[in-house]
Amino acid sequence: MESSWFTQKLGELSHVDWFILISTIAFIVLYGLYKTRGKQSSEEYIKGGDARWWTVGLSVMATQASAITFLSTPGQAYTDGLEFVQFYFGLPIAVVIICVTFIPIYHKLKVYTAYEFLEKRFDLKTRSLASILFLIQRGLAAGITIYAPAIILSAVLNWELKYLNIAIGILVIIYTVSGGTKAVNVTQKQQMIIIMSGMITAFVLIVTQLPDNVSFDQALTMAGKAEKMKIIDTSFSLDDRYNIWSAIFGATFLMLSYFGTDQSQVQRYLSGKSVKQMRIGLLFNGLLKVPMQFFILMVGVMVFVFYQFNSTPLNFNPAAEKAVLESPYAAQYDSLQQRHDNILAEKQAMQLNYAKYLNKEYVSPPDKLERRLEQFRVVEEENREAARQLIKKADDGIETNDKDFVFIHFILKHLPKGLIGLLLAVILSAAMSSTASELNALSSTSTIDIYKRFSGKEYDDDHYVKVSKWLTLAWGLIAIGFASVVSLFDNLIQLVNIIGSLFYGTILGIFLVAFYLKKVKGQAIFIAAVISEAVVIACYSLDAADNDISILPFLWLNPLGAILTVVLSLIIQKTQPHQTETLPTS
Numbered sequence: 001m002e003s004s005w006f007t008q009k010l011g012e013l014s015h016v017d018w019f020i021l022i023s024t025i026a027f028i029v030l031y032g033l034y035k036t037r038g039k040q041s042s043e044e045y046i047k048g049g050d051a052r053w054w055t056v057g058l059s060v061m062a063t064q065a066s067a068i069t070f071l072s073t074p075g076q077a078y079t080d081g082l083e084f085v086q087f088y089f090g091l092p093i094a095v096v097i098i099c100v101t102f103i104p105i106y107h108k109l110k111v112y113t114a115y116e117f118l119e120k121r122f123d124l125k126t127r128s129l130a131s132i133l134f135l136i137q138r139g140l141a142a143g144i145t146i147y148a149p150a151i152i153l154s155a156v157l158n159w160e161l162k163y164l165n166i167a168i169g170i171l172v173i174i175y176t177v178s179g180g181t182k183a184v185n186v187t188q189k190q191q192m193i194i195i196m197s198g199m200i201t202a203f204v205l206i207v208t209q210l211p212d213n214v215s216f217d218q219a220l221t222m223a224g225k226a227e228k229m230k231i232i233d234t235s236f237s238l239d240d241r242y243n244i245w246s247a248i249f250g251a252t253f254l255m256l257s258y259f260g261t262d263q264s265q266v267q268r269y270l271s272g273k274s275v276k277q278m279r280i281g282l283l284f285n286g287l288l289k290v291p292m293q294f295f296i297l298m299v300g301v302m303v304f305v306f307y308q309f310n311s312t313p314l315n316f317n318p319a320a321e322k323a324v325l326e327s328p329y330a331a332q333y334d335s336l337q338q339r340h341d342n343i344l345a346e347k348q349a350m351q352l353n354y355a356k357y358l359n360k361e362y363v364s365p366p367d368k369l370e371r372r373l374e375q376f377r378v379v380e381e382e383n384r385e386a387a388r389q390l391i392k393k394a395d396d397g398i399e400t401n402d403k404d405f406v407f408i409h410f411i412l413k414h415l416p417k418g419l420i421g422l423l424l425a426v427i428l429s430a431a432m433s434s435t436a437s438e439l440n441a442l443s444s445t446s447t448i449d450i451y452k453r454f455s456g457k458e459y460d461d462d463h464y465v466k467v468s469k470w471l472t473l474a475w476g477l478i479a480i481g482f483a484s485v486v487s488l489f490d491n492l493i494q495l496v497n498i499i500g501s502l503f504y505g506t507i508l509g510i511f512l513v514a515f516y517l518k519k520v521k522g523q524a525i526f527i528a529a530v531i532s533e534a535v536v537i538a539c540y541s542l543d544a545a546d547n548d549i550s551i552l553p554f555l556w557l558n559p560l561g562a563i564l565t566v567v568l569s570l571i572i573q574k575t576q577p578h579q580t581e582t583l584p585t586s
Helices: 003-012 013-034 042-048 053-064 067-088 091-109 116-121 122-158 159-209 216-225 243-260 263-270 275-306 316-326 329-357 368-394 405-414 419-454 461-483 492-516 522-544 556-576
Strands: none
Touching: 003 263, 003 316, 013 159, 013 275, 013 419, 042 091, 053 159, 053 263, 053 419, 067 122, 067 405, 067 419, 091 116, 091 243, 091 263, 091 492, 116 122, 116 419, 116 492, 122 159, 122 405, 122 419, 122 461, 122 492, 122 522, 159 275, 159 461, 216 275, 216 316, 216 329, 216 368, 243 263, 243 492, 263 275, 263 419, 275 405, 316 329, 316 368, 316 522, 329 368, 368 522, 405 419, 419 461, 492 522, 492 556, 522 556
8 A cells, every 4th residue: 555654664765775775784784793703802992903005095985985975975066066176185195294204103102092192292181182172073073974874864764863863873883882993994895895886886877867969078068068067276265165275275284184183094094004004005095085086076067967957856855845835835835846847947958959069960159058058057046045045934943955965866766776775875884884983983082092091090901892892882872862963054074074174273283293393392282272272163153153254264274273283382382491201203
């Protein structure tokens, strides 16, 4: 019976899709449990053993490539084109610096966490400050990596987000608690294979579903005329989040802090068998990440071209449309929907004529066609904005921004049976991979930098393994709790980067002083870091508040925090009495 509870809950998925989705996720969980069965020492559980460079590289890549990457990035490209790829231009620069400076010191000191080094270099309070800043920002980010795939299944199954958050969180907790760092590492290789296979398949299918007279080259031309193919923006504006200057300066500082001081990444390469294996693994990620991100953005661009020939909803968020259609504004929304359908019909006809022109089958001047297409896109966006305003009136608690729903809409509506399940498995695999790394890092930092350091007693190895497992569970529950209350921001991938930017600059500044400024001691760097973090939060708060005060876009908070921490530490140190302190060297 079509109206049965079971049929309603199956939503858009066929039995084949369900089989592929469930079997893929079950395989990952069971594989992680199988490969890490048996007793592990604290070093094996927390550091992960002696991994080869390819395991290190794939694990680093999988940690960063969360579900948000595969859910939000195509939507970002659909709306704004390829410019977002500039955000990753600073990654190769950061990776080289980390390989030269950070890795040898971490390896020589045989640290479990990055923050252990800070106590050896400075003092306990500086180590604790950096650890706490990391725990705050990564704890919040872990909640978002759970929330992202929950949005997907919410749209598919029409289930409550909070129940989906719990289900996804529990799946990750099961094998992360059981196997620790090793379980995270061994499952991430399989997850990356599934992820890239699924995204390549989606890209090929998008291109093959374009009209017969539209080749891939012509699709790129159409995307270019719609300003979706622009990669580099050389204009300088602090109000522009993504230009070459914010990428080279702001994003480099962000990447340097993320890969060099964030325990969720540091823990991935600390599991390397040697300095050489760590370096090659990290360089592997640095070389492949930019092309991978470019490819994912290209998937979004191709989705944009596909929808120039196919219908789209007035708003891609099904919950938003449901809210307004059940409100007193339903009639007005229906009117906007009718206008939307008319605009799309005319735009699609014009786009087909443009395709004919590209095939030399149409003699109309191309500038006229391109100008008319641009006018249709402007009118379409104005109509969408009017719809967003109606949705907000109907329910101001519903998020009107629908970038993150673009790709999932394409998956559900236009992919064949079986491949829908594969793409959903891709996104869930990425979510599990990234969340597992984050919980693992949160647990390690809590165990080594907080519990072990402040417990006042020395326990045996089994005790610390048990504590780490309990703390993994605790952080998993905290992440599930945060996922249950978070809402969409400008879009999810930007929200993750904003949270990181609030803390990464200060943390990076502490490490830069530790590595390069031997004269600066613990008291000076601690005071400098506290002041710097307060300034960064104040700058963002003024930007975020609705008071027309603009200080700095979030990417620029990274160099601000780092540079301010370094400069203040030098100034404060000059006011301190002379101290003698031993600096670990590489």
